[in-house]
Each structure stands twice: as C-alpha cells, then as structure tokens.
Amino acid sequence: MAIPTTLRLEFVTPERAIVHDEVDELQLPGEEGFLGVLPGHTPMLVSLKVGEMWYRKGTQKFHGFVGFGFAEILPDRVTILARIAEKADDIDLERAQSAKRRAEERLAEVVKGGASEMDYERARIALLRAITRLQVSQHSRTRS
Amino acid sequence: MPSLIDMRRRIRAVKNTQQITKAMKMVAASKLRRAQERVMGTRPFAKQAKHVLASIAARVDQSHHPLLAQRAGVKTGKTLLIVMSSDKGLCGSFNTNIVKTVGSYLREHKGREIALGLVGKKGREALGRRGFPIRFEYTAMPKVIGFAEAEAVAQPAMEDFIAGKVDSVHLVYNEFKSVMQQNLIVEQLLPMEPIEVGKGEAGTVDYLYEPSPQRIFDELLPRLVEAQVLRALLESSAAEHAARMTAMDAATRNSADMIEGLTLTMNKVRQAAITREIIEVVSGSQAQG
Numbered sequence: 001m002a003i004p005t006t007l008r009l010e011f012v013t014p015e016r017a018i019v020h021d022e023v024d025e026l027q028l029p030g031e032e033g034f035l036g037v038l039p040g041h042t043p044m045l046v047s048l049k050v051g052e053m054w055y056r057k058g059t060q061k062f063h064g065f066v067g068f069g070f071a072e073i074l075p076d077r078v079t080i081l082a083r084i085a086e087k088a089d090d091i092d093l094e095r096a097q098s099a100k101r102r103a104e105e106r107l108a109e110v111v112k113g114g115a116s117e118m119d120y121e122r123a124r125i126a127l128l129r130a131i132t133r134l135q136v137s138q139h140s141r142t143r144s
Numbered sequence: 145m146p147s148l149i150d151m152r153r154r155i156r157a158v159k160n161t162q163q164i165t166k167a168m169k170m171v172a173a174s175k176l177r178r179a180q181e182r183v184m185g186t187r188p189f190a191k192q193a194k195h196v197l198a199s200i201a202a203r204v205d206q207s208h209h210p211l212l213a214q215r216a217g218v219k220t221g222k223t224l225l226i227v228m229s230s231d232k233g234l235c236g237s238f239n240t241n242i243v244k245t246v247g248s249y250l251r252e253h254k255g256r257e258i259a260l261g262l263v264g265k266k267g268r269e270a271l272g273r274r275g276f277p278i279r280f281e282y283t284a285m286p287k288v289i290g291f292a293e294a295e296a297v298a299q300p301a302m303e304d305f306i307a308g309k310v311d312s313v314h315l316v317y318n319e320f321k322s323v324m325q326q327n328l329i330v331e332q333l334l335p336m337e338p339i340e341v342g343k344g345e346a347g348t349v350d351y352l353y354e355p356s357p358q359r360i361f362d363e364l365l366p367r368l369v370e371a372q373v374l375r376a377l378l379e380s381s382a383a384e385h386a387a388r389m390t391a392m393d394a395a396t397r398n399s400a401d402m403i404e405g406l407t408l409t410m411n412k413v414r415q416a417a418i419t420r421e422i423i424e425v426v427s428g429s430q431a432q433g
Binding site for chain 1: 200351374
C-alpha cells in the first residue's frame with residue numbers, strides 16, 4: 001500500500017466538531033508524552049492529557065487546546081475524541097486568566113491546610129488547564 | 145350590554161398579549177435553530193467513539209466492566225429514572241406529556257423500586273412530592289447546555305449503578321422530531337449495550353496502545369454515557385423550544401381571532417347606539433311637528 005500523503009483530521013468533543021480537515025502533520029499531548037504524527041503513521045490508540053496540540057497544513061500551523069481524551073491514529077486518518085477542546089482563536093483569555101488566579105488561590109489555601117486532597121487535585125487540574133490555555137493562545141499569536 | 149369604552153379596552157389588552165406571544169414565538173424560533181445545531185454537533189463524537197470502542201472490543205475483556213454489567217435485576221430490580229423537563233412553562237403540552245409518560249411508566253412497573261432524578265423545575269413541581277425517593281434535582285439549567293451539565297447528571301447515575309444501588313438507569317425526555325412533533329423517549333442508559341466487536345477493517349487493524357487497551361476502553365465507556373446524556377439534554381431543550389414556538393404561534397392566532405370577534409361586537413354595539421340616537425332624534429322631531 002502506498003504511503004498516504006495527507007492525514008484526514010477529525011477533531012471532536014461531545015459538544016461539537018472542532019476541526020474537520022486534511023492536514024500534513026500534527027502533534028498531540030499523549031498521556032505518556034507528546035507525539036508527532038505524519039501521514040503513514042502506524043495504527044495507534046493514545047490517551048491524551050491536558051496540553052497543547054497543533055496541526056500543520058502546508059506552511060500554516062494551527063494551535064489548539066486539548067483537555068483529556070483519546071486519539072485514534074491510522075495511516076491516513078486521525079480522530080481526536082477530546083473531553084474539552086478549543087481552537088486557539090476561540091480561547092477566552094480573560095476567563096483563562098481569572099481561572100488561573102482562582103486556582104492559585106485555592107492551591108494556596110490547601111498549602112495552609114484548609115482544604116482536602118480532592119480540592120487540591122481539582123485545583124491542580126484547573127490551574128494546569130488555565131496555564132495551557134494561555135500558552136496555546138500565546139504560541140498561536142507569536143508563531144503565525 | 146358592555147359599553148364601547150369597555151370593549152376598546154378589552155381589544156387593546158388582547159392586542160398587547162398578542163404582541164407578547166408573537167415575540168416569544170420569534171425568540172423560541174431563533175433559540176430552536178441554535179439548539180438544533182447543538183444536537184447535530186453531538187453526533188460526530190458519539191459516532192467516532194463507538195467506532196473506536198468497536199475496534200478495541202476484540203482485544204479487551206468486556207465482561208468485567210461495571211457499566212456493562214447485565215445484572216439479574218435489570219428488568220425487575222431497582223431503577224433510576226432520569227426525567228428531563230423544562231424550567232419554564234408556556235410551552236404547550238411539553239411538560240404535561242413528560243409527566244404523563246412517567247406516570248404510565250410507574251403504573252407499568254408497579255412492583256419495582258423506583259428512584260427519580262429530576263432535571264428542570266417543572267418536573268420537580270409535578271413529580272417531587274409523589275413519595276418516590278429523589279436521587280438528585282437539577283433546576284435552573286444554564287441557557288447553553290454543555291458537557292459540564294451532562295457530567296453532573298451522568299455522574300450520580302453511574303455511581304449508583306456501579307455501587308449496585310440501582311440495577312438499571314433510564315432516561316425519559318422529549319426528542320425533537322420536527323417543529324410540530326416531539327417524541328417521548330424512554331431509553332435505557334445503563335447498563336450499556338454490549339459493544340460489538342468491529343467487523344471488517346476496524347476489527348483487523350493492529351493498533352499500538354498507549355497506555356493499555358483495557359484502560360482506554362475503561363475510560364472511553366463513561367464518556368460515551370455522558371455523551372448520551374448530553375444528547376438527551378440537548379434534544380429536550382430543542383424540543384422545548386419547538387413546543388414553545390408552536391404553542392405561541394397558536395396563541396397568536398387565537399388572539400387574532402379574538403380581536404376580530406371583539407371588533408365585530410364593538411361595531412355592532414356602536415351601530416346600535418347610533419341607530420338608537422337617530423330614532424330618538426327622528427321620533428322627537430315627529431312628535432313636535
């Protein structure tokens with residue numbers, strides 16, 4: 001079988017389809033590390049963590065935010081099933097910033113001993129999400 | 145006989161009502177369009193998730209997963225009924241139908257222990273005090289229903305099911321069929337239908353897994369349950385807007401009929417008054433002449 005030259009990217013969340021496009025290359029935040037995918041990749045199922053993803057179409061690079069989910073990689077097709085996801089342009093910077101502040105305050109509270117372990121975990125993930133969102137949006141603006 | 149001023153006042157009041165129902169109809173129509181788009185938006189995820197599950201199904205042991213457990217009490221044991229109604233009224237028989245469906249479900253399953261999970265204010269008003277244990281209540285849903293809301297509804301249901309507190313979970317909601325028609329749906333949420341092993345291409349691809357296939361399978365199943373709840377919530381909200389639009393359209397037409405009738409009576413009353421006056425004048429002048 002000839003190696004395919006492009007990847008068909010289906011990027012969906014339970015709420016809506018985010019991207020539906022032919023792309024040349026993409027990178028995903030896998031649970032066990034980032035992974036780059038080119039056409040002809042070996043079939044693979046990966047669990048995703050909170051992180052930044054991007055895909056390249058010709059010379060244009062697009063950034064996005066992924067928060068947990070899965071990706072099914074086939075030689076000519078990639079399907080991303082994300083729990084939460086946004087394109088860089090759709091990220092609400094103000095909301096991310098205030099979420100970051102809130103999460104930091106809550107973490108400070110945990111350090112002082114006012115909250116339980118579960119609160120800590122929740123705040124940690126919230127902080128991670130906020131920081132990643134800010135990063136994604138920043139990268140998308142500086143590079144493109 | 146009502147006086148002319150009374151009639152005019154009455155007509156003005158009906159006209160005001162008509163304006164309100166007309167506006168509500170327009171608002172419902174535009175909300176409906178957006179709600180429909182959101183229902184459509186949930187389809188790709190469910191389709192892709194099922195596809196992925198089918199391709200893993202062959203490589204994992206399905207029997208052990210708690211969300212798939214077909215316990216002996218599935219048909220007869222304790223069940224959780226998640227009822228989706230609206231927060232607001234003025235939407236025709238939308239909520240009445242839901243309550244009726246729940247009522248007939250309760251009659252049909254008389255011997256069963258049934259707990260209720262209520263979504264929407266109207267459902268709570270109608271079903272909250274019937275003596276069934278209430279597992280959870282969600283009212284005042286945000287205007288835009290998202291994944292977070294679906295998680296909030298699906299979480300307690302999955303917890304109860306896994307803990308063995310209930311043997312099955314059902315959803316009761318209005319499905320948006322068309323603007324004129326909403327279908328009442330009672331569907332089983334848990335236990336999930338067993339995932340069929342993919343045939344053809346999907347079943348034979350030899351994947352690399354990161355982490356293990358079992359873990360991916362176990363994590364993807366609850367997401368599918370949440371996606372199903374989300375779809376039901378969105379269907380229900382689309383159906384609500386459709387019901388409201390139809391109801392308000394009917395109300396607008398009824399008030400138009402009413403205005404017509406009132407105007408006719410008013411003109412009759414006016415004419416009668418004029419005729420009487422003329423007769424009085426004429427007979428008066430005759431008596432003098």
